[in-house]
Amino acid sequence: MALAGCKVSAPFGGRREEPDVVTPARQPPEAIPTSVFRTLRFQLIAIVVLTVATVLAVSQWVDTRLSERAEERDLQERALLALRTVASLWGRTExxxxxxxxxxxxxxxxxxTAIDIFGLAGGRPEVLLTTRDAPEAAAGTLTPAAATQLARGSSMTLDRERIGAGVWRVAVPLRRDGAFVGAAQVELSLDELARLRRRLRVIDGAILVCSTLLISFALAFFLERRVARPVAALVAGMQRAESGELGVRVEAARGGEFAFLAGSLNRMLSRLEELTAGLESRVxxxxxDLAEKNRELQQANQRLWQAQLEIGRSGRLAALGQMAATIAHELGTPLNSVLGYTQLLRRQPWSADDGEKLAIIESQVQRMIETIRSVLDRTRDRELHHAPVSLGPLVAEALTIVSSRLAGREVALQSLVPPDLPPVPADAAALRQVLLNLLTNAIDATEPPGTITVSAVVLPQNGRPGRTLELTVSDTGHGMAPEELRRAVEPFYTTKAPGRGTGLGLAIVDHIVRAHGGQLEVESARGHGTSVRVRLPMEES
Structure with a gap:
C-alpha cells in the first residue's frame, strides 16, 4: 500500500480428552462507505472553488468597473479636446x-454624433451653429440648468441624466473679451461604450468559467493525490487493524501531516501488537494452568467417585463375606463328601455315557466348591496363579458344561474363537469362572429362539502399551435399559425374577477381570440383546 495510496465400562488405564479451548470469533469491522471519501473530497473542492470563484468574480468586477471608468474618462477627454478646438475657432472663423x-x-x-454652438442672449440658449442635419433637433439639448451653471463660471457641464438613452452631452462656455457669450456642446454616443462593456463582461465571464474549471480540476487532482489517497490508506490500515491484523503498517510519504499521522499510527499498532502478544501469552x-487444574479436579472427582463406589462395594462385600463364611461352613463338608464319593464311583468300570455323566457331576461339584472359594477369595483377595491359558479349550469346556441347561430349548451356542489364538497369561480357574458366569447370564436372558455367541480376537495396540485380547459373550436376549445397564456390575443387583439370581455374577466377573489388570465393558439395549467384552492384557505386568 502506498501513500500518495452410550457405554458403561470400567477404567483401563485410558485418559480423558480435554476439550479444546474455543476462542470467540472476531467480528469484522464495519466498512466505511466510499461515499464518505467522495463527500469529503467534494466538500473540500466546493469550498475552495467557491472561494476562488468569488475572489475572481470580485476582482473581475472591480477590473471591469475600472475599465469602464477609464473608457468614460477617455470619452470625456476626447469631448473636451474637441470643445477646446471649437472654442479656439469661435470668433476667429466665419x-x-x-x-x-x-x-x-x-x-x-x-x-x-453632433457639435452645437449656442448663444445665450436673453438668458435662453439659442442654436447658432450645429452639425446636425436638422438644426431644430439641437434646440433644447442644452438645458437651462446647464446654461446657468456655465454662466456662473463653471468650466464644463456633463449631462448624464439621459444616460439611459445612450447619449452624453458635454458643454463648455464660450467667451469673448472675457465675457460669457455662448456655449459649445458635444453630443457623444454611448453605443460603442456599451458594446465594449458587453464584450468585457463576456470575456470576464469566460475567464471566470475557465479559471473555475481549471482550478477545480487542479484541486481535484491535488486532493486525490495529496489528501484522498493518504486518508484512504490510513482508513484501510485502521480497518485491517480493527479486524485483528495488528501487523499491518501504513507506508508514509516523506514530510507532511499525513506522514506524521501514518508514523503515529504505525507506532501505536506496534505497541498494540506487543501488548496483545504479551496478553495472549499470559492468557x-x-x-x-486452568486446564491443568481442571484435569486435576476431574481426576480427583474420578478418584472420589471410585472411592465412593468402593465404599459401597465394601459394604456389600462385608455382607457377602459373612454369607460366604456361612456357606463355606454349612456346604463345604457335604460337597467334599459328594466329590469324594463321585471320584470313587468314577474309578469303577462304567459305560462311556455313564462315565461322561459322572465327569459332569464331578466338574459341577468342583464348580460349586470353586464358587464358594471364589466368593471367599473376593473377600480375602486370594492371590491369582497366572499361567499361559489357551482360550479355545477353555471356551469349549465352558460351552459343554452349560449345554445341559439348553436341552429342549431353541437356543444355539456357537464359538467363534480362532484355533490359532495365542495363550493369555491368566488364572485358568478364574477365567473359567468368568466364562461360566457370562454364559449363565446370557442363557437366563435369552428366550428361544435365540443365539449365544462366544468370540475372541487380539486387538491392535492403537496407542495401548501392549497387545490386548478381547473375549466377547453376546446374546440376542431382552437386553437392559440404561438405568439397569449403569448398575449391572453392582453386587446383589439383578434383573432376574426373585429366586433366580443373586446379583453376584457380573460383580464376580468384574472383580476377576480387574485382578488380571483388564477391563470389563457391557453394551446393551432393551430388545436388542447384550454384549459383554472382557479385555485382558497379553503381557504380564
Whole structure:
C-alpha cells in the first residue's frame, strides 16, 4: 500500500480428552462507505472553488468597473479636446468655414454624433451653429440648468441624466473679451461604450468559467493525490487493524501531516501488537494452568467417585463375606463328601455315557466348591496363579458344561474363537469362572429362539502399551435399559425374577477381570440383546 495510496465400562488405564479451548470469533469491522471519501473530497473542492470563484468574480468586477471608468474618462477627454478646438475657432472663423471644420471634427470621431454652438442672449440658449442635419433637433439639448451653471463660471457641464438613452452631452462656455457669450456642446454616443462593456463582461465571464474549471480540476487532482489517497490508506490500515491484523503498517510519504499521522499510527499498532502478544501469552498460560487444574479436579472427582463406589462395594462385600463364611461352613463338608464319593464311583468300570455323566457331576461339584472359594477369595483377595491359558479349550469346556441347561430349548451356542489364538497369561480357574458366569447370564436372558455367541480376537495396540485380547459373550436376549445397564456390575443387583439370581455374577466377573489388570465393558439395549467384552492384557505386568 502506498501513500500518495452410550457405554458403561470400567477404567483401563485410558485418559480423558480435554476439550479444546474455543476462542470467540472476531467480528469484522464495519466498512466505511466510499461515499464518505467522495463527500469529503467534494466538500473540500466546493469550498475552495467557491472561494476562488468569488475572489475572481470580485476582482473581475472591480477590473471591469475600472475599465469602464477609464473608457468614460477617455470619452470625456476626447469631448473636451474637441470643445477646446471649437472654442479656439469661435470668433476667429466665419460661420460657414467654422461649420465645415465642425463637421470634419464630428466625422473624425465616431463617438461624437453632433457639435452645437449656442448663444445665450436673453438668458435662453439659442442654436447658432450645429452639425446636425436638422438644426431644430439641437434646440433644447442644452438645458437651462446647464446654461446657468456655465454662466456662473463653471468650466464644463456633463449631462448624464439621459444616460439611459445612450447619449452624453458635454458643454463648455464660450467667451469673448472675457465675457460669457455662448456655449459649445458635444453630443457623444454611448453605443460603442456599451458594446465594449458587453464584450468585457463576456470575456470576464469566460475567464471566470475557465479559471473555475481549471482550478477545480487542479484541486481535484491535488486532493486525490495529496489528501484522498493518504486518508484512504490510513482508513484501510485502521480497518485491517480493527479486524485483528495488528501487523499491518501504513507506508508514509516523506514530510507532511499525513506522514506524521501514518508514523503515529504505525507506532501505536506496534505497541498494540506487543501488548496483545504479551496478553495472549499470559492468557494461553492461564488457560493451560486452568486446564491443568481442571484435569486435576476431574481426576480427583474420578478418584472420589471410585472411592465412593468402593465404599459401597465394601459394604456389600462385608455382607457377602459373612454369607460366604456361612456357606463355606454349612456346604463345604457335604460337597467334599459328594466329590469324594463321585471320584470313587468314577474309578469303577462304567459305560462311556455313564462315565461322561459322572465327569459332569464331578466338574459341577468342583464348580460349586470353586464358587464358594471364589466368593471367599473376593473377600480375602486370594492371590491369582497366572499361567499361559489357551482360550479355545477353555471356551469349549465352558460351552459343554452349560449345554445341559439348553436341552429342549431353541437356543444355539456357537464359538467363534480362532484355533490359532495365542495363550493369555491368566488364572485358568478364574477365567473359567468368568466364562461360566457370562454364559449363565446370557442363557437366563435369552428366550428361544435365540443365539449365544462366544468370540475372541487380539486387538491392535492403537496407542495401548501392549497387545490386548478381547473375549466377547453376546446374546440376542431382552437386553437392559440404561438405568439397569449403569448398575449391572453392582453386587446383589439383578434383573432376574426373585429366586433366580443373586446379583453376584457380573460383580464376580468384574472383580476377576480387574485382578488380571483388564477391563470389563457391557453394551446393551432393551430388545436388542447384550454384549459383554472382557479385555485382558497379553503381557504380564
Amino acid at each position: 460661420l460657414e468655414a467654422l461649420r465645415r471644420q465642425l463637421v470634419a471634427i464630428n466625422e473624425g470621431d465616431r463617438e461624437i 494461553r498460560q492461564a488457560t493451560r
